[in-house]
Amino acid sequence: MVLSIAELHRSKVGRRSFWWLLFLLPLLPLAYIAEAAYSLDLGADPAQTIVTFFGIWTLRFLFLTLAVTPCRRLFGWGWLQRYRRMFGLYTLFYACLHLLSFATFILGWRADLIARELSERPYIIVGFIAWLGLVALGITSTRGWVRRLGRHWQQLHYLVYPIALLAMLHFAWLIRAGFGEVLGYALVLLVLLGHRVVYWLKRRSRVQHA
Amino acid sequence: EKLRAASKGEVIEGEDLTPYRHVTGHNNFYEFGLAKEDPKAKAQGLKTDPWKVEVSGECSKPGSYNLEDLLKPHELEERIYRLRCVEAWSMVIPWVGVPLNKLISRLEPTGNAKFVEFTTLHDPSQMPGQKSFFSTLNWPYSEGLRMDEAMHPLTLMAVGVYGDALPPQNGAPFRLVVPWKYGFKSIKSIVSIRFTEQMPRATWNETAPSEYGFYANVNPQVDHPRWSQATERRLPSSLFNPNQIDTRMFNGYADQVAHLYQGMDLRKWY
Secondary structure (H helix, E strand, O other), rough: OOOOOHHHOOHHHHHHHHHHHHHHHHHHHHHHHHHHHOOOOOOHHHHHHHHHHHHHHHHHHHHHHHHHHHHHHOOOOOOHHHHHHHHHHHHHHHHHHHHHHHHHHOOOOOOOHHHHHHOOOOOHHHHHHHHHHHHHHHHOOHHHHHHHHHHHHHHOOHHHHHHHHHHHHHHOOOOEEEEEEHHHHHHHHHHHHHHHHHHHHHHHHHHHHH | OOOEEOOOOOOOOOOOOOHHHHHHOOOOOOOOOOOOOOOHHHOOOOOOOOOOOEHHHOOOOOOEEEEEHHOOOOOEEEEEEEEEEOOOEEEEEEEEEEEHHHHHHHHHHOOOOOOEEEEEEOOOOOOHHHHHEEEEOOOOEEEEEEEEOOOOOOOOOEEEEOOOOOOOOOOOHHHHHHOOOOOHOOOEEEEEEEOOOOOOOOHHHHOOOOOOOOOOOOOOOOEOOOOOOEEEOOOOOOEOOEEEEOOOOHHHHHHHHHHOOOOOOOOOOO
């Protein structure tokens, strides 16, 4: 018997189990890197390896979050909507690990180094601003804040688009000799944002013709 | 393959050697890929014997030399040097090689020779990175030194590390080591040495002139536009001891080399 995910969501047990599945899966990257660190399998520069790893996974979860709406519209996956907040919070979670591991493993919490990085390095500044944005979205992601902010909530959460662009810039600014990987991520982001632009344009023309 | 070095390298007091597995497992050698572990994984098939080195330009002994013939008259020496990458990490490495000035003297450069240009092997069939469509570097990789830098007694042509022949990922069979300059100056797997009157092209300088100068002397006061050069992480670092140390002028070799740059504005000639 083949059970679709949509059907699975009709029962309470189905919803529960799927929620747990999607809650636990995003912890796998953390488990993987923790295991590698524990078995001293991170090479000569474990700090850099870990910071890069968390950075890449932040971007992946951000893209996953941004993919919810297009997937719902294109494939009719209405059930996906209920996990968007969780994906968003995992984006923030990995962004915090990225920043914490940078401050701890690379800068050793040395005040002089932190001050210099945050005042002089454009790619660090851009990444930090993107992180601040994610924090604001994370804090206001609760039911209480949605209610309190009313229609401003949506306006605030449109911030995810500039945040995504800043995160992409932060990544692209690190290019030294090859832009293949960054280009791959940029194309995915282009599709995710491009879908919204196309959708918005179509809707506008429909409204005008009505 | 064990190498017989005539002299042991002088230990740098208070600075431990970076273990062999990290020296040979954490490399920037973009001909074999961009990740630090790529060269070790992808360079093992590099054919380093026989190896020819083309000598040309302003000298009386140009020609195509077998590497053994170029090295034969000289004794190998061990040299323990700091290696400071422009990415702000560093290692301490025991190289085995021949001082470049001894090689150069035999090739008899003419009075017109103001610079030496070095070129890395260009062979996409062996070097997958050279096939990459996304690379911003122009192959073959090339680097250069001013004649007085090339003749400086610290400048080494390495053929080994830790008493063994160089593994391919470290630039086998024949590479430059200039310890007071950022690592990218120390060009690997050299197939050509050319004496020139004009400043030769240098790959990174050509790719991003605002970030990488021709001289590329280690200088904590002149930052790379995207990151600070004031400190470096000495590898291997461990997670709860990042091993951040202050970067020293000319990578700690100022006493020996500062005079080469007297009167030069090092902010301009970075």
